[in-house]
Amino acid sequence: MDATARTERRTAGRTRRILKDRLRTIAPFATLVFLVAFFGIASPSFLSFANLQNVLQQISITGIMAVGLTFVILCAEIDLSVAAIANVAGVVIAFFTVQDSSVNIANIPLSGGWAILLGFAASFLLGGVNAAATTMIGLPSFITTLAMLEIGAGICAVLVRGQIAYAVPPLIQTLGSGSIGPVPWIAVMAALVMLISHLVLRYTRFGRYVYMVGGNREAAEYSGVNVRWIVNSVLIISAVCSGFAGMLGVAHFGSAQQNEFDNYLLDSIAAVVVGGTSLFGGSGGIGETIIGLLVLGVLNNGLDHVSIDSFVKILIRGLILLAALIINIYAQRLRESGAAA
Amino acid sequence: MEGEQPKPLLELRGISKSFGGVAALREVDFTLSEGEIHGLVGENGAGKSTLMKIIAGVHAAYQGRMQLAGRPVSFTSARDARDAGIGMVHQELSLVPQLTVAENVFLGAQPLTRFGTVDWPRMRREAARELESLGIEADPAAILGTLPLGLQQLIELARVLFSGARIIILDEPTSALSPPEIERLFSLLRRLRESGRSIIFISHFLDDVLQISDSVTVFRNGRRIAHAAVPTIDKAWLIENMIGRDHGELADSYVNRVELRGRPETDVALEVEGLSLTGAFSDISFRLHSGEVLGIYGFMGSGQLELAKSLFGRRPAERGTLRLAGRPVRLSSTSRARRAGLAFVPESRRSMLFAQEPVYKNVSIAILDHIHRFMLRPARERTIAHARIGDLGIRPPSAEIRLGALSGGNQQKVALAKWLTRQPLVLILSEPTRGMDVGAKEDVVRIIRKVRDEGIGVIVISTEPETVLSLADRILVMKKGAMTREFAAQWVGKDELLAAA
Ligand SMILES: Nc1ncnc2c1ncn2[C@@H]1O[C@H](COP(=O)(O)OP(=O)(O)OP(=O)(O)O)[C@@H](O)[C@H]1O
Numbered sequence: 155m156d157a158t159a160r161t162e163r164r165t166a167g168r169t170r171r172i173l174k175d176r177l178r179t180i181a182p183f184a185t186l187v188f189l190v191a192f193f194g195i196a197s198p199s200f201l202s203f204a205n206l207q208n209v210l211q212q213i214s215i216t217g218i219m220a221v222g223l224t225f226v227i228l229c230a231e232i233d234l235s236v237a238a239i240a241n242v243a244g245v246v247i248a249f250f251t252v253q254d255s256s257v258n259i260a261n262i263p264l265s266g267g268w269a270i271l272l273g274f275a276a277s278f279l280l281g282g283v284n285a286a287a288t289t290m291i292g293l294p295s296f297i298t299t300l301a302m303l304e305i306g307a308g309i310c311a312v313l314v315r316g317q318i319a320y321a322v323p324p325l326i327q328t329l330g331s332g333s334i335g336p337v338p339w340i341a342v343m344a345a346l347v348m349l350i351s352h353l354v355l356r357y358t359r360f361g362r363y364v365y366m367v368g369g370n371r372e373a374a375e376y377s378g379v380n381v382r383w384i385v386n387s388v389l390i391i392s393a394v395c396s397g398f399a400g401m402l403g404v405a406h407f408g409s410a411q412q413n414e415f416d417n418y419l420l421d422s423i424a425a426v427v428v429g430g431t432s433l434f435g436g437s438g439g440i441g442e443t444i445i446g447l448l449v450l451g452v453l454n455n456g457l458d459h460v461s462i463d464s465f466v467k468i469l470i471r472g473l474i475l476l477a478a479l480i481i482n483i484y485a486q487r488l489r490e491s492g493a494a495a
Numbered sequence: 496m497e498g499e500q501p502k503p504l505l506e507l508r509g510i511s512k513s514f515g516g517v518a519a520l521r522e523v524d525f526t527l528s529e530g531e532i533h534g535l536v537g538e539n540g541a542g543k544s545t546l547m548k549i550i551a552g553v554h555a556a557y558q559g560r561m562q563l564a565g566r567p568v569s570f571t572s573a574r575d576a577r578d579a580g581i582g583m584v585h586q587e588l589s590l591v592p593q594l595t596v597a598e599n600v601f602l603g604a605q606p607l608t609r610f611g612t613v614d615w616p617r618m619r620r621e622a623a624r625e626l627e628s629l630g631i632e633a634d635p636a637a638i639l640g641t642l643p644l645g646l647q648q649l650i651e652l653a654r655v656l657f658s659g660a661r662i663i664i665l666d667e668p669t670s671a672l673s674p675p676e677i678e679r680l681f682s683l684l685r686r687l688r689e690s691g692r693s694i695i696f697i698s699h700f701l702d703d704v705l706q707i708s709d710s711v712t713v714f715r716n717g718r719r720i721a722h723a724a725v726p727t728i729d730k731a732w733l734i735e736n737m738i739g740r741d742h743g744e745l746a747d748s749y750v751n752r753v754e755l756r757g758r759p760e761t762d763v764a765l766e767v768e769g770l771s772l773t774g775a776f777s778d779i780s781f782r783l784h785s786g787e788v789l790g791i792y793g794f795m796g797s798g799q800l801e802l803a804k805s806l807f808g809r810r811p812a813e814r815g816t817l818r819l820a821g822r823p824v825r826l827s828s829t830s831r832a833r834r835a836g837l838a839f840v841p842e843s844r845r846s847m848l849f850a851q852e853p854v855y856k857n858v859s860i861a862i863l864d865h866i867h868r869f870m871l872r873p874a875r876e877r878t879i880a881h882a883r884i885g886d887l888g889i890r891p892p893s894a895e896i897r898l899g900a901l902s903g904g905n906q907q908k909v910a911l912a913k914w915l916t917r918q919p920l921v922l923i924l925s926e927p928t929r930g931m932d933v934g935a936k937e938d939v940v941r942i943i944r945k946v947r948d949e950g951i952g953v954i955v956i957s958t959e960p961e962t963v964l965s966l967a968d969r970i971l972v973m974k975k976g977a978m979t980r981e982f983a984a985q986w987v988g989k990d991e992l993l994a995a996a
C-alpha cells in the first residue's frame with residue numbers, strides 16, 4: 155500500500171470514528187436543520203416571526219417536563235407520571251382559587267401565594283412517593299411511576315369531579331398566558347428552568363453524581379456516592395418540574411380539567427430521547443433535550459403548515475420517534491463495543 | 496529457534512494497529528503452532544490484549560496479514576472468528592451478569608429442541624456436567640452476577656473451553672483465581688493440548704507462564720521483542736525482555752520468604768468483633784492499627800472478599816460490632832462508610848470504574864466533596880488526576896483519555912488512584928494488583944508503604960499469596976468464612992500460607 159492511500163484510509167477512519175462517537179448528537183441536529191429547511195421551503199408562513207413565537211409557546215410546557223425527565227433518564231430511571239403530576243398541580247391551584255359560581259366544585263379559596271405553594275407541595279409529595287417506592291421498597295421506577303400515573307389521575311378526578319375550573323392565581327395567569335414584549339412569559343420560564351438545570355448538571359457535584367450513577371451505578375456506590383439520595387432527588391426534581399409545567403399549562407389553556415396533559419407524557423419522553431440522551435443513562439443533557447424539543451416542535455407545527463392528512467401526521471411522528479430510538483440504541487451499542495475494545 | 500516446531504496453525508505477519516493515531520501494535524509477527532500452549536507476557540499496555548482481539552475478530556480494522564491453517568483470513572466480527580474455531584476469554588469478563596450460570600455457559604449457542612425453542616432442561620444438565628468436569632462448584636440456575644468474581648471467571652473459562660474452539664485465547668484467566676483453581680485449570684489446559692488444541696495464555700504471573708507454556712513471546716511497547724522455548728529461559732530473562740533492562744531484583748521479590756513486622760505500637764484504627772454474615776463469614780474479630788498493613792489471605796470463596804464489602808457497608812453484616820478509631824459505628828451504606836473514613840477498592844474493575852468517562856473523573860469521584868461542597872472544580876480535579884497518574888505511572892499519561900481505552904492493568908491503577916487522594920482512616924484493598932505487571936506491582940508496594948507511613952490503616956485482601964506477602968506487615972488467614980491463623984513478627988513464605996488456608 156502506498157503512503158497516500160494509507161493516510162487517506164487513516165483520515166477516513168478518523169472521520170468515521172468521530173461520526174460514530176457523535177452520532178447521538180449529530181443525528182438530532184441534522185434532523186432539525188433538515189426539518190426547518192423542508193418546512194421553510196414547503197410553506198412560506200412557516201418561517202414567519204409570528205409562527206416562531208408559536209413554536210416557542212407550544213414547546214414550553216413540554217420543555218419544562220422534559221427537563222425534569224432528563225435528570226431521571228440520565229440516572230437510567232424513567233418517570234411515567236410527569237403528565238399526571240402536572241395535571242394534579244394544575245387542578246390543585248384551581249381548587250384553591252376562587253372559581254366562578256357556575257363552576258360546581260367544592261373548592262377552598264386561598265390567597266394566590268398559598269395556592270401556588272400547595273401546587274408545588276403536591277408535586278413534591280407525589281415525587282417523594284415515587285422516590286420512596288423506588289429506592290426504599292426497590293420497585294423499578296417504571297412500575298412506581300406507572301402506578302403514580304393512575305394515582306395522579308385519581309386525585310384530579312376526585313378534586314374536579316368531571317368539572318372544568320377556569321380561574322388560577324394572577325401570578326400564574328401572567329406567567330402562563332402573558333408576555334413581555336414579543337416574548338411569551340411561559341417561554342421565559344421554560345428557558346429559565348432549562349438554564350438552571352443545565353448549570354446544575356454541568357457545574358455542580360450533584361450533577362456529576364447524576365451522570366456517574368447513570369453511567370455505572372455499582373461503581374458510583376463503591377465510590378461512596380449516596381446513590382439512593384441521587385435517585386430520590388431526580389424523581390422529586392422531575393415531579394416538581396412537572397408540577398410547575400402543569401400550573402403554567404392550566405393558565406395557558408385557560409382551564410383545569412381531568413386528563414388535560416395526557417399527550418404530554420409521550421411528547422416529553424420523546425423530546426429527551428430524540429435529542430439523544432441515552433435511555434441507558436450516563437450521557438446526554440439539557441442541550442440535547444432542547445434540540446429534541448425543537449425537532450418535535452418544528453415537526454408538529456410544520457405539519458400544520460403543509461396540507462397533510464392529520465392521520466398521516468401521527469404516522470410521521472411515530473416514524474421519527476422510531477428512528478430516534480433506533481439511533482439511540484445503536485449509539486449505545488457503539489459506545490459499549492468501544493468500551494470493550 | 497522456531498525451526499524444529501510443528502507446523503504453524505495461526506500465523507500473523509506485520510500486524511499494526513493504532514487507536515486515534517497512537518500505535519498499540521507495530522509490525523508484529525506471531526506464530527501459534529498446533530497443540531502448543533503459547534505464553535504471552537509484557538508490561539501493561541504492551542499490546543497483548545489488542546493483538547488477541549485482532550485474532551478473535553473484535554478489532555476488524557488493522558494492517559497486516561493473518562493466516563489460519565495456511566489460508567489467509569480476515570475476520571469482521573467475533574462471530575466470524577468463533578465460526579473459524581477461535582475462542583477467547585477476555586480480560587474484562589464478557590458474560591451477562593443478569594443471566595443464569597447455565598445461560599452464560601451456552602451464551603449464543605443454546606441447545607435447541609425440535610421446535611426451535613431453547614431446551615432448558617438439557618442446557619441446565621449439560622452446564623452442570625461441564626462445570627463439574629472443571630471442578631467448578633456453581634449452581635447452573637444461579638444468577639451469574641451474584642457469584643464471586645473468581646467463580647465468574649471460571650464460568651467464562653468453561654464457556655470457551657467447551658465451545659469446541661481449536662484455538663483458545665486466555666487473557667489473564669487466573670487474575671482472580673486462587674492456587675487450587677489455577678492447578679485445576681492447568682491440568683485441564685494440558686488435557687486440551689493433548690487433544691490437539693492450541694492455547695494462548697496471557698498472564699503477569701511469570702511463574703505460572705513458565706510452568707504451563709511450551710514457548711513464550713514477549714511484547715514491549717507494541718513490538719514483539721523475543722520468543723523462546725520454555726526450557727531455555729527463566730523468569731529473569733522474561734523480565735529483562737519485558738522492561739528492556741536488567742532488573743534482577745524484581746525477579747525474586749515475590750518468591751522469597753518475607754519477615755513480617757508485626758503489630759505496631761499505634762492506636763487501633765479499626766476494631767472488628769464477632770462479625771457474621773450468613774453464607775459468607777462468621778464470628779470474625781480482629782484489630783487493625785493505624786500505620787500497619789494487614790493482609791487477609793484465603794482461597795477463593797473463603798469469605799474474605801465478602802468481608803471487605805461488608806466492612807464498606809455494601810453488604811452490612813448481620814451480627815457483630817465495628818469500632819473506628821475507638822468509636823462504635825454502624826455502616827449501613829457505602830456513603831456512610833466513606834464519611835466515617837473508610838475507603839475501598841473492590842476486586843472487580845467493572846464495578847469500580849466508569850468506562851465511558853475520562854480518567855480524571857474516575858479519579859476524582861470519591862473526593863469531589865473535599866474539593867468543594869457544591870460545585871465542581873475541573874481544574875483541581877485535573878491537577879489531582881495528573882499527580883496520581885505520575886505516582887502510579889499510568890500510561891498513556893493523560894487525564895482526558897476515556898477510561899475504557901486504557902489497558903487492563905492501567906485501569907486497575909486508576910481504581911487505586913481514586914482513593915489515594917482522600918486520606919481515609921482505613922483503606923481496604925481487594926486484589927489491589929490484579930492484572931498489573933511486575934513493575935507496576937512494585938510501584939503499588941511503594942505507594943501502599945507510603946500511605947501506611949502516613950498513619951493510615953491498610954487492609955489488603957487477596958487470593959494470591961504473593962500479593963499479601965509483598966505488602967503485609969501482619970497476615971490473617973481465612974478459611975471457610977472463619978479466621979484460622981495469624982502470622983506476625985516472623986518469617987513466612989508461600990508454602991506456610993497455602994498450608995494454613
Ligand atoms: N479501545 C481503545 N481505544 C484507544 N486506545 C486503546 C484501546 N484499547 C487499547 N488501547 C491502547 O492500546 C495500548 C495497548 O493496550 P492493550 O490493552 O493491548 O495492553 P495489554 O498488553 O493487554 O496490557 P495489560 O497487561 O494492562 O492488559 C494501550 O496503550 C491502550 O491504552
Ligand SMILES: [Mg+2]
Nearest residue numbers: 544586902903
Ligand atoms: Mg490486556
